[in-house]
Each structure stands twice: as structure tokens, then as C-alpha cells.
Amino acid sequence: MKRRDFLKSVSGLAAGAALPAAPQIISSAYADARSETLLIVSEGGPNNLDIHGVGTNVPGYEVSWNCYDRLISHEMKSGSGGVPYYDRDKFKGELAEEFKIDDMSVTFKLRKNAKFHDGAPVTAKDVKWSLDRAVSVGGFPTFQMSAGSLTKPEQFVVIDDYTVRVDFLKKDRLTVPDLAVIVPCIVNSELVKKNASEKDPWGLEFTKQQTAGSGAYKVTKWTAGTEVIMERNDDWVCGPLPKIKRVIWRMVPQAGNRRALLERGDADISYELPNKDFQEMKANGKLNVVSLPFSNGIQYIGMNVTKPPFDNPKVRQAVAYALPYQKIMDAVMFGLANPMFGAPKDKPTEVAWPQPHKYNTDIEKAKALMAEAGVAGGFETTISFDLNFAGVNEPLCVLVQESLAQIGIKTTINKVPGANWRTELNKKEMPLFTNVFSGWLDYPEYFFYWCYHGNNSVFNTMSYKSAEMDKLIDGARTAAAAGDTATYEADVKGFVDLAFTDIPRIPLYQPFVNVAMQKNISGYQYWFHRRLDYRAMAKG
Amino acid sequence: MLTMIGKRLMFAIPSLIGVVIVTFLLTRALPGDPAAYFAGPAATKEAVEQIRKKLGLDKPLIEQFFRYTNDLAHGDFGNSLTTGQPVATEIRNRLPASAELTLLGLIVSIVIAIPLGVLAATRPGSWIDHLCRITTTAGVSLPVFFTGLMLVYLFYFQLGWSPAPLGRLDVFYSAPPTVTGFYLIDTLIARDFEAFRSALSQLILPATTLAIFSLAPIARMTRASMLAVLASEFVRTARASGLSPTTVIVTYAFRNAMLPVITTLSMVFSFLLGANVLVEKVFAWPGIGSYAVEALISSDFAPVQGFVLTMAVMYVLLNLVIDILYGVIDPRVRLEG
Structure with a gap:
């Protein structure tokens, strides 16, 4: 190869490198998709979409929280700096339309119009099956249930199709709050049973890969370690319809890159950055940084x-x-x-x-x-x-x-x-x-x-x-x-x-817990689990 | 030819068996208890034991080993605990990502390094020789994560020329239907040129990072082996016979100088494939390097074993290809074979 050829090949390469320099042509469809989509970047992603699974990690809790419903949840109150903060002492029905706490039991009346993602109605037998599952699968979910003295399947009683009673084992102030944590989520029992096997009676292998709940979002694509894509469930009845249509959650291992993505405006929200970055981002004011103390x-x-x-x-x-x-x-x-x-x-x-x-x-x-x-x-x-x-x-x-x-x-x-x-x-x-x-x-x-x-x-x-x-x-x-x-x-x-x-x-x-987001993102809420609740968030 | 390939593959079997045994033992020797790790932050001793039982880690080592080899024989690499997916699927999905990146990086590197090495050898002491020396020294001295971060900082953060370092495609494009697993090829097959553009622009920075790093061994080896060949007698004879410099350098010298370069290339390729972890981390690339390292950090046995085994198979195949290439380039090797 002669010098001239060599130079040619080098300049050709340089031209190739400059290719993406042209400003991106943004089609209107692309812009629309952008405004209804929340792009989250974080270091780690879920390893299991079901919190009842073996060794589900903390990012997996976030999926469960948004894709499954529980019987009850917490009300919000105003926290420091006006950020909504979950109210430890006030509960509201989620799948339950109303609930009544008696001396030694609590009775839930289910919403009659709630449906799972596949269209099946949410009934009392699903609730019983899900709570039985939580206290029986062992590992973390069972342990968390026991923290509220919920240990035996006999404690969960089906009264009729839309009424369930939870009996207390003993008087424990933590029993009702424990029904509002992530673990006692309600699973589509018929769908999961169909996909269970003798070796895996609770269908954990099935729910590991896909969500089988009634929640406000459903996972449409999950590439472990790379991304999770969630779409809104338009038939969700347990609260006001969320504003965000689609959530794209990408794993970006480098903290520096996550910050760059935020500052360039390419990502909407991120957490798990070094404290120094949060402090600097707070100081330069380009982004909203929310910092709230870990509860307990x-x-x-x-x-x-x-x-x-x-x-x-x-x-x-x-x-x-x-x-x-x-x-x-x-x-x-x-x-x-x-x-x-x-x-x-x-x-x-x-x-x-x-x-x-x-x-x-x-x-x-x-x-x-x-x-x-x-x-x-x-x-x-x-x-x-x-x-x-x-x-x-x-x-x-x-x-x-x-x-x-x-x-x-x-x-x-x-x-x-x-x-x-x-x-x-x-x-x-x-x-x-x-x-x-x-x-x-x-x-x-x-x-x-x-x-x-x-x-x-x-x-x-x-x-x-x-x-x-x-x-x-x-x-x-x-x-x-x-x-x-x-x-x-x-x-x-x-x-x-x-x-x-x-x-x-x-x-x-x-x-x-520090969360950095674009100025046009609103509706962040602090939860005891410290993960994001997409249901309240809005963009623009 | 076929007998040679068959023979080579036969030789590979004992080494593969060795790899299976060694990786199994090594992963078991890792500190850390996967059961405790995956039982979560709030686990009791009983919860840890339950998990251990579920994972089959309460069984004696020898039984675990036989179970593992039995699964392997059925093509089952086990399940990863960190990502929750079967290891075989994960490796199948992630290997093309790494391979595409590595191949592109290597091609860029070859296109620069070989001409640079040849030119440096034909004009020792000239400016191009010094340029070769400087670029190779710089390339090999800069750690890949540094080069990667610098490129991201400059071309993405400061200049905004490059797309966000978010993996293989822009977030709003969907992946093409898998044919080869290489997005550049698959998008063309699907005639999705927007996605092709996106995939290509996502590849440029990481591929450049890899190329800068792998430039050095290739250029240095080309230069050294060209120098040796140019000093040999048959080149002097060719020159004395009045052949044009191009014929002498390209036909006579370069072909003879190729053998060590090919060996280096194979080494660089396999090294890059396994060791571009840092590049994958910087560019959020869903490759196998970052997969293996994450598994290692969380003492997740199955992916580590699967990764090492895949790499071993790749090495065997790569060596086979190199041997065949030797035969093509150098007839003497063919005769001996």
C-alpha cells in the first residue's frame, strides 16, 4: 500500500467517524413517543419480575410494585420540601374497595371491576392463593410476611367471591402495615397455576419472566441486565390512570455516563449516583434533585x-x-x-x-x-x-x-x-x-x-x-x-x-435517598421501599 | 484437510474436559456464599438454608459435579441467579453483541495498524515510523476505560456528535428480528435503514476505543516481521532482479510477514472478546464480558462456568481457523500437515 492509499483510507475513516455528527432528524412520531415515555437509567436491573421468586433483587421490587396491586396501600402526606411522602399510619384500599379492621381480623371487600392483565377478574380466590403463596414459598417473602405475624395459609379466609378475611395470629401492630408492603401482591392464580409444574407448584419460573398481575403497568419486554420496558395498563381501576404511557428502564453501569445522560437531557430520571455528583447537580440547578432521608x-x-x-x-x-x-x-x-x-x-x-x-x-x-x-x-x-x-x-x-x-x-x-x-x-x-x-x-x-x-x-x-x-x-x-x-x-x-x-x-x-430528574418530570413520591412509583409521575 | 480438522478437534477434547473440571472447582473455591447473597438483606438463617437447598448447594461436591456435567451433556448450562435467565440463552444473546463490537474494533484496528506497520518497516526512522511508535505506545498505555470515558465525554457530552452511550441501539428503535445477531447485518436484512444508522452510530465510539487499544500489538508485530522479511535474501534477490517496489513489498515480503501477524490477530481477537468488559461497562453494552464479571462479583456459578466454557470452545475454534489460514498462506505448513 502506498502512502497516498494509506492517507485515503485514513481520511475515509475520519469521514466515517463524523457520520453521526449530522443532527438527528427527529420525526414527529419519535417526539410523541418521547413525551409519553419515561426513560430511567440506573446501575442495576431486576433479576426476577416476581418478588416471591428465589433471590429477587431490589430492582425487582420496583417492577413488582408497579405491575402488581396489593389489597391496601398507604396514603400520601407532604414530606420535607413539599415532596409527597408515604403516610405510615394512613391506609387506603388498592384492590380492596373498603376494609374493616376488627379486634382479631381484618375484612377486605374487593373492587368488582378490577381485572388482571389478561382480562380475568380479580377475585377472592386469587387473593387467598397469592397470600398463601407469600407465606409458603420460603425465603425473603415468607420472612417479610412473618414480620407481621402472617405465617399460616389458614389465616386467609375466602368469604365470598369478592370478600376476604385475614385472621390475626396474635395481636400485632405490624400485621396491617405488613399487608401494604411489596410482598403481599395479588397474582393471577389461574394463569400461574396453568403454568406451574409439580416441581414448581407456585409457578415461580413463570412469573419470573413475565408479570401476571393487575397493576397499572405490565412488562412488555425484559432483557436481563440491559433493559425493562413497561406499558401502561389502560384498564387499571385501582387509582387514577397514570400519565406515563411507557417506561423504558435502561441499565447504565457507569455513574459518570448516567450523569452525562441526565445533563444532556437524554435520560429523564436516575438514582444510585455518587453523593458528590448529587451535590454538584443540586448546586448547578439544571436538574431537580430530591433528597429525602431513608425512613428507619x-x-x-x-x-x-x-x-x-x-x-x-x-x-x-x-x-x-x-x-x-x-x-x-x-x-x-x-x-x-x-x-x-x-x-x-x-x-x-x-x-x-x-x-x-x-x-x-x-x-x-x-x-x-x-x-x-x-x-x-x-x-x-x-x-x-x-x-x-x-x-x-x-x-x-x-x-x-x-x-x-x-x-x-x-x-x-x-x-x-x-x-x-x-x-x-x-x-x-x-x-x-x-x-x-x-x-x-x-x-x-x-x-x-x-x-x-x-x-x-x-x-x-x-x-x-x-x-x-x-x-x-x-x-x-x-x-x-x-x-x-x-x-x-x-x-x-x-x-x-x-x-x-x-x-x-x-x-x-x-x-x-437521592433521585435526580429533568425539570419537566413531576410526581415523584417517597416510598418506604425507596424505589420509583411510576403511577404518580408525569412528564411535561 | 478434513483429516487435519478432525485431528485438531480430537486434540481439543481433553482440554475441554480439563476446562470443565477446573472451572467447576474454581467457582466452588470462590469466597462468598451465593445462598446468603441471594437470600437478600433481610434473611434469617433458615431462609438462607432454604435457598441453599433450592440451589442444590447442600449436596456433596461430587454429586453437584455429576449433576452439572449431566446437565451440560444435555446442553443445559444452568440458570444465572443475577439475571434469572438460562445461561445458554444469555450467552447466545450476548455473544453476538460482543462479537460485533470486537470484530468492528478489530477491523478498524487492522485497517490502520497493518498499513502503518508496513509503512513504518519500509521507511525505518522516518516520520511515519515515529508516528507508528507514538500511536502504538499511546494506545497500549491508555487504559480502555479511560479512552472510552474520554471519547464519551468529548463526543457525547461536550460536542453532542455521538448518540447517548446506551447500548446497541437508540432507546426508541426496536431491535431487528434476529438472523445473525449482528445488528448491522440484521437491520440491513430487515431493510430498516434508520435502525442501521442508529446501530452504526452506537458502535463507532466503543469500536474506536477497542481499536485504539488493539492497534499496538498488530502494528508492532507487522513492523517487526516486515523488517525481518525485508532484510532476508529473497527480498534482496527480488529487488536485484529489478521487480517494482510494490511487487517486492506486497507480493513477496508482505505475504511472508503475514504468519506472525495472523497469530497476533487471533490472540488480540480472543483477548478483546473476553476482556472488553470495561468498554462494555462504559458504553452499557450488553456483551458477555460484563455478564461474566457481574456473575463473578455475586458468586453466581453457572454463568461463570458457561462463560469460561464458551471462551474455551471459541479458542479451540479460533486456533483451528488460524491453522487453516496458515496452510492457505504458507504452502510448507500444508505439506507438513
Whole structure:
């Protein structure tokens, strides 16, 4: 090849590269499709379209929420900054036209005109079959149902074609709220039964690939790991017809690209970006950024109380006085979190969770406490974190490491791969670690039951056991069920105080869920599951 | 020829068996417990055990292995837990995406690198030789994700020339009916020229990124092997016989210099196919590289095994093709075969 030919081929290539430079010719059909379509970009997508499936991931919950209906749902109230926020205490019927809560049961009257996506009417037997399924399939759905004392198929009784009664196993304040979470969704029982097999009696393989519900949207195309396309169900009767006709949800792994897509106006909405990006986008004002605290969620530093030196409350208090709280808020969270530290000395404990504790960064006090505990010389330990959330966890642990060094605690940072994190938590051997816990049901005793109770659930990551704590938590649960407000309040204040003096885990902050969207997108609502509800959203 | 192909395929069988055993053992040796991972954040010990049982992970290793090989024999690669799909389907859907991108990247790379290498070899020390040196060094020194992000930043974010890095097609076009799985070909078969344009413009940036990266080995190898051939006696004889420079370089020297280049090409191709994970991540490309890595991160055994096995088969086939090509280029290889 001669030089001339070579140059020709190079310039030809350059011309080829410039091909898309021509402005895109936007046909009117294309523009229409654009205005009725919501384009969402996020890092991960669903692995299963059915929340009852084996190991359905969090993005899968979003599909379930929008494509299936539940008997009841929550009302909305105005949250901070005027953003609609789900009302923990107010319920409205979704598939149920009306419902009546009695002493030991709740009765639902179903809407007579509700239909599944295939046109079959939603009847009481579908409701029973779906709730039976939720308490029987095992794994996460069954566990979530049991959190509201819903464990046995006998609890769900068909009265007539359009009436269902749910019997309470015992008095539990969480039973009704638990019927409004994502799990007790109503599935098209006839359709799924047709596609079930002996090995798979609940038809999980079928509903994994397609939605079989009555919800406002239905999945029309799903390419795992790439995109989900949902179309509006025009026959939806459980609420006002949604404005968005079509939802295209694309997986874009690179956070930088997601931000670029938003800023160029190509994507409508995104979440799961680094805090720094959210803070910058907030500052430049081109997009709407909504930041709301996780309900009932806290990022904390945990200490394994079964192992010295953290078995000594004085050492734990010393650590609590040595943590660089404000630095973490500024340098890691960029202010996008609620501080959970440094409450004024004289502030009375509230009947609420989360609430800030009274520790503050005070190295002198920490040193004194270390001396009192007899470890003035310090010690060595490791601090572990989940690499899946390295964006926050890594700088956080580095700051903690730096700060603890000042009181003589030498820490090595142990990065645990995401797949391994839960295994490590279950083993309960890590001496020092950071983690987040957030409960769907927003009640203090629910949080404490999972995180501090001596029955030692997975989330009691500190292996904390205290007879007094158990008594207070159990007391609050019983009092809540019985409606005994005075005892309830005393018990809640009691366990919060105990958690702060014994300090097996040190709350750092309440993280925010951040969502960035174009200015023409409205109707975002905060839900306990922290995923999007397309039904209320509108464009333009 | 046919006996040679048959022989080569026979030789591949033991290595494939080895690959099956090794990947099985390696995935089992990974840290992390898939049952705990997939039981979700709110799982009790019992829930984890239930999942473990469902996945068949409570059985002894040897039984798991026989079950796995039995499934394999029936063409069943198992199910991915992260995406929830059968691995065989996923690989079948994703391989063309990776292959199309890689092939295009490789073609762009060849079109630039081979002439560049030849020119650099024929004029050592000239500006074109230096250009060759600079581009190859730069290309191989820049990590692909960096090149990719830079290109996106420049051509998409700043200039707005390139379409949004959202995978193989613009969001509002639908994929053509699958014939080959290559969108560039399938859109033409379907006579959907708008979609063809969209697919092509989506491909340009990622293919360029790959090309920049793979330029170096091809250009360097072409240059080195051309230099060696040009210094040999038969080229001197050809020159002395008064043949035109084009004939000498193209017919005599280039053909002889092709062998090592072909070997390099095959290596670059298989390397790119498996290792363009980062490019796939940057451009949200639904290829097999990102699929395998995601599976690895979540200790999802089946896709990892399926991926390694597919790659092993690809290597075997690729090597076979290269061997045949050797025969076409160099008659001596054919005679020995």
C-alpha cells in the first residue's frame, strides 16, 4: 500500500467517524413517543419480575410494585420540601374497595371491576392463593410476611367471591402495615397455576419472566441486565390512570455516563449516583434533585461485644467519642444525610427512631475512657466494610482509621466483596465494621427487634445480648399491640437510652435517598421501599 | 484437510474436559456464599438454608459435579441467579453483541495498524515510523476505560456528535428480528435503514476505543516481521532482479510477514472478546464480558462456568481457523500437515 492509499483510507475513516455528527432528524412520531415515555437509567436491573421468586433483587421490587396491586396501600402526606411522602399510619384500599379492621381480623371487600392483565377478574380466590403463596414459598417473602405475624395459609379466609378475611395470629401492630408492603401482591392464580409444574407448584419460573398481575403497568419486554420496558395498563381501576404511557428502564453501569445522560437531557430520571455528583447537580440547578432521608435507616459503626476489648462498654464509649462525625458528614456524604450525633446534653429522649445520640468527637474524653478501661496503650483491630458500597464505605473507614489512631487503636481496613458480605455478617466474627440497616416498617420497636434483640437476628451484627434490652423491646411490642401508649412510650425511651449508654453500635447518620430528574418530570413520591412509583409521575 | 480438522478437534477434547473440571472447582473455591447473597438483606438463617437447598448447594461436591456435567451433556448450562435467565440463552444473546463490537474494533484496528506497520518497516526512522511508535505506545498505555470515558465525554457530552452511550441501539428503535445477531447485518436484512444508522452510530465510539487499544500489538508485530522479511535474501534477490517496489513489498515480503501477524490477530481477537468488559461497562453494552464479571462479583456459578466454557470452545475454534489460514498462506505448513 502506498502512502497516498494509506492517507485515503485514513481520511475515509475520519469521514466515517463524523457520520453521526449530522443532527438527528427527529420525526414527529419519535417526539410523541418521547413525551409519553419515561426513560430511567440506573446501575442495576431486576433479576426476577416476581418478588416471591428465589433471590429477587431490589430492582425487582420496583417492577413488582408497579405491575402488581396489593389489597391496601398507604396514603400520601407532604414530606420535607413539599415532596409527597408515604403516610405510615394512613391506609387506603388498592384492590380492596373498603376494609374493616376488627379486634382479631381484618375484612377486605374487593373492587368488582378490577381485572388482571389478561382480562380475568380479580377475585377472592386469587387473593387467598397469592397470600398463601407469600407465606409458603420460603425465603425473603415468607420472612417479610412473618414480620407481621402472617405465617399460616389458614389465616386467609375466602368469604365470598369478592370478600376476604385475614385472621390475626396474635395481636400485632405490624400485621396491617405488613399487608401494604411489596410482598403481599395479588397474582393471577389461574394463569400461574396453568403454568406451574409439580416441581414448581407456585409457578415461580413463570412469573419470573413475565408479570401476571393487575397493576397499572405490565412488562412488555425484559432483557436481563440491559433493559425493562413497561406499558401502561389502560384498564387499571385501582387509582387514577397514570400519565406515563411507557417506561423504558435502561441499565447504565457507569455513574459518570448516567450523569452525562441526565445533563444532556437524554435520560429523564436516575438514582444510585455518587453523593458528590448529587451535590454538584443540586448546586448547578439544571436538574431537580430530591433528597429525602431513608425512613428507619441508619449507617453505623458496629462493634462485636462478645470479643475483647469491645466487650467493655468503656472501650465502646471511647470509640464513640473518637469518631470523626462531622468530617464524615462533609467529606463522605457531602451533607446529604441527617446527622445522628451530637444532640445537646439536656435534650430529653424522644419516642422516635432514628434520633441523634449525645456523643461528639472529643479525643481527650475518649483517651480518658480508654485509660479507665485499662487499655490506655491502645490495641490493634480490623475494620470491615462491604465493597458493594465502597463509594461511601471506603472514605468513611479511612477517616475512622485516622481518628481511632489518635486514641491508640490501630486498625487495618478489611474490604469484603459484596457476595461475601452477608456471609461475614452471619458469622458474627468481625470486630469492627460499618453497615446500613433500614426497615420497611417505620416503627422503633421493629428496628430494635431486628438490630438489638437477644434472639440475635442477622442484623444484630454486634451479637449484643441484654436481658434488660429484650424486656424493653418485647414490652414495647406488646404495649403497641394492646394500644397501651404510656407503657409503649416508656419502653421506647428505655431501649433508646440503653442503646446509647451501652453503645454496641454507634449511629453515624441517616442516609438520604437521592433521585435526580429533568425539570419537566413531576410526581415523584417517597416510598418506604425507596424505589420509583411510576403511577404518580408525569412528564411535561 | 478434513483429516487435519478432525485431528485438531480430537486434540481439543481433553482440554475441554480439563476446562470443565477446573472451572467447576474454581467457582466452588470462590469466597462468598451465593445462598446468603441471594437470600437478600433481610434473611434469617433458615431462609438462607432454604435457598441453599433450592440451589442444590447442600449436596456433596461430587454429586453437584455429576449433576452439572449431566446437565451440560444435555446442553443445559444452568440458570444465572443475577439475571434469572438460562445461561445458554444469555450467552447466545450476548455473544453476538460482543462479537460485533470486537470484530468492528478489530477491523478498524487492522485497517490502520497493518498499513502503518508496513509503512513504518519500509521507511525505518522516518516520520511515519515515529508516528507508528507514538500511536502504538499511546494506545497500549491508555487504559480502555479511560479512552472510552474520554471519547464519551468529548463526543457525547461536550460536542453532542455521538448518540447517548446506551447500548446497541437508540432507546426508541426496536431491535431487528434476529438472523445473525449482528445488528448491522440484521437491520440491513430487515431493510430498516434508520435502525442501521442508529446501530452504526452506537458502535463507532466503543469500536474506536477497542481499536485504539488493539492497534499496538498488530502494528508492532507487522513492523517487526516486515523488517525481518525485508532484510532476508529473497527480498534482496527480488529487488536485484529489478521487480517494482510494490511487487517486492506486497507480493513477496508482505505475504511472508503475514504468519506472525495472523497469530497476533487471533490472540488480540480472543483477548478483546473476553476482556472488553470495561468498554462494555462504559458504553452499557450488553456483551458477555460484563455478564461474566457481574456473575463473578455475586458468586453466581453457572454463568461463570458457561462463560469460561464458551471462551474455551471459541479458542479451540479460533486456533483451528488460524491453522487453516496458515496452510492457505504458507504452502510448507500444508505439506507438513
